[in-house]
Amino acid sequence: MGLLKRTLQNIYPQDSDSRDRAKERLDQLALPHWALGDLMDLSMDLAGITRSIDPPVARKAIVTMAGDHGVVAEGVSKFPQEVTPQMVYNFVNGGAGINALARQAGAEVIVVDMGVAADLKQLAAEGKIINKKVGLGTDNIAKGPAMSLAMATRSVEAGIDIANDLADRIDLFGTGDMGIGNTTPSTAIAAVITGKPLAELTGRGTGLDDEQLAHKIKVLETILECNKPDPKDGLDILAKVGGFEIGGLAGLIIGAAAHKKPVVVDGFISSAAALIAITIEPFVRDYIICAHRSMEPGHRAMQEKLGCRPLLDLNLRLGEGTGAALAMNLVEAAVAILTEVATFEEAAVAEADK
Numbered sequence: 145m146g147l148l149k150r151t152l153q154n155i156y157p158q159d160s161d162s163r164d165r166a167k168e169r170l171d172q173l174a175l176p177h178w179a180l181g182d183l184m185d186l187s188m189d190l191a192g193i194t195r196s197i198d199p200p201v202a203r204k205a206i207v208t209m210a211g212d213h214g215v216v217a218e219g220v221s222k223f224p225q226e227v228t229p230q231m232v233y234n235f236v237n238g239g240a241g242i243n244a245l246a247r248q249a250g251a252e253v254i255v256v257d258m259g260v261a262a263d264l265k266q267l268a269a270e271g272k273i274i275n276k277k278v279g280l281g282t283d284n285i286a287k288g289p290a291m292s293l294a295m296a297t298r299s300v301e302a303g304i305d306i307a308n309d310l311a312d313r314i315d316l317f318g319t320g321d322m323g324i325g326n327t328t329p330s331t332a333i334a335a336v337i338t339g340k341p342l343a344e345l346t347g348r349g350t351g352l353d354d355e356q357l358a359h360k361i362k363v364l365e366t367i368l369e370c371n372k373p374d375p376k377d378g379l380d381i382l383a384k385v386g387g388f389e390i391g392g393l394a395g396l397i398i399g400a401a402a403h404k405k406p407v408v409v410d411g412f413i414s415s416a417a418a419l420i421a422i423t424i425e426p427f428v429r430d431y432i433i434c435a436h437r438s439m440e441p442g443h444r445a446m447q448e449k450l451g452c453r454p455l456l457d458l459n460l461r462l463g464e465g466t467g468a469a470l471a472m473n474l475v476e477a478a479v480a481i482l483t484e485v486a487t488f489e490e491a492a493v494a495e496a497d498k
């Protein structure tokens with residue numbers, strides 16, 4: 145049996161006993177009932193995910209996966225494809241948005257080459273990135289499938305491998321992406337899985353103007369017409385309209401769920417990966433924490449389908465894992481509430497009048 149199938153057999157819903165035990169304590173905290181709001185719901189989720197009322201989250205990593213996209217030939221991005229490997233160097237040198245925010249959150253940044261259209265072997269040989277290259281960029285999805293079904297499986301299994309390798313030393317995973325053009329496959333995935341119209345889902349990515357946005361929607365119509373992915377088959381969707389880094393992130397999310405570890409899902413591209421993951425195995429949903437609401441208009445529909453309310457809404461539109469790094473601070477806050485706040489009884493505070 146392949147790695148993906150074996151991993152899926154280890155994915156269960158959140159543990160209701162641990163959730164109940166967390167709720168029992170949270171209900172008694174010396175504050176007006178549930179006054180720390182969504183953070184208290186998050187505490188319960190963390191207990192259910194980790195099977196503990198002292199959920200471990202201290203050791204954090206953002207896994208930023210990079211890949212290129214043949215569809216850039218259609219003029220769907222404001223930036224040229226060379227930016228993908230150039231940003232990989234920036235990540236390695238510590239100068240990108242994700243490096244600053246991960247440092248601030250106390251999270252490690254792990255950069256993975258899933259399919260950048262450039263030779264990054266030297267960086268991998270120096271141990272600065274992980275090499276899981278499936279191809280030199282996907283094929284142009286406006287002309288046919290992104291990749292073969294075998295490559296789609298390899299992408300997802302590469303992400304599972306990374307989760308497996310990190311599971312001994314990381315408690316809390318975050319997702320990040322880098323790949324010029326990747327809001328286009330992400331929008332295609334969103335359209336297939338949410339069933340919402342492209343005009344509602346498609347956004348400006350790195351900053352398209354009105355005319356370029358209208359063109360991107362046309363290209364997306366062509367992409368869906370010529371590929372016709374099966375909305376119930378996550379691997380089919382990934383192979384036809386996905387990307388190597390999107391597949392890798394779907395695998396990372398699946399892997400985190402199999403290890404009963406929370407995974408903070410970043411923005412638009414990471415959410416496309418999460419949609420692929422829950423289409424492959426719906427229980428994966430129980431392990432996902434949605435970091436923030438991106439500026440891309442389709443993000444709302446994606447998060448509704450994920451069944452996940454975002455923690456932050458900061459007009460971010462970057463990716464890289466930046467929103468996930470910011471939300472990790474809130475995940476740690478949710479644990480602090482559960483483990484450090486005293487109950488009415490412990491603090492000798494009078495309870496509410498009936």
Ligand SMILES: Cc1cc2ncn([C@H]3O[C@H](COP(=O)(O)O)[C@@H](O)[C@H]3O)c2cc1C
Pocket residue numbers: 220221222223227231321322323324325326327328348349350351461462463464
């Ligand atoms: C310098 C730079 C750094 C980035 N970091 C993340 N992205 C983000 O923008 C890209 C997706 O937008 P689109 O589909 O419009 O190309 C992805 O690489 C995503 O990670 C960046 C984009 C640029 C230009």
Ligand SMILES: O=C(O)c1cccnc1
Pocket residue numbers: 327349350410411412413414438439440460461462463464
């Ligand atoms: O929300 C995101 O992840 C995003 C939005 C625009 C461009 N790149 C990433």
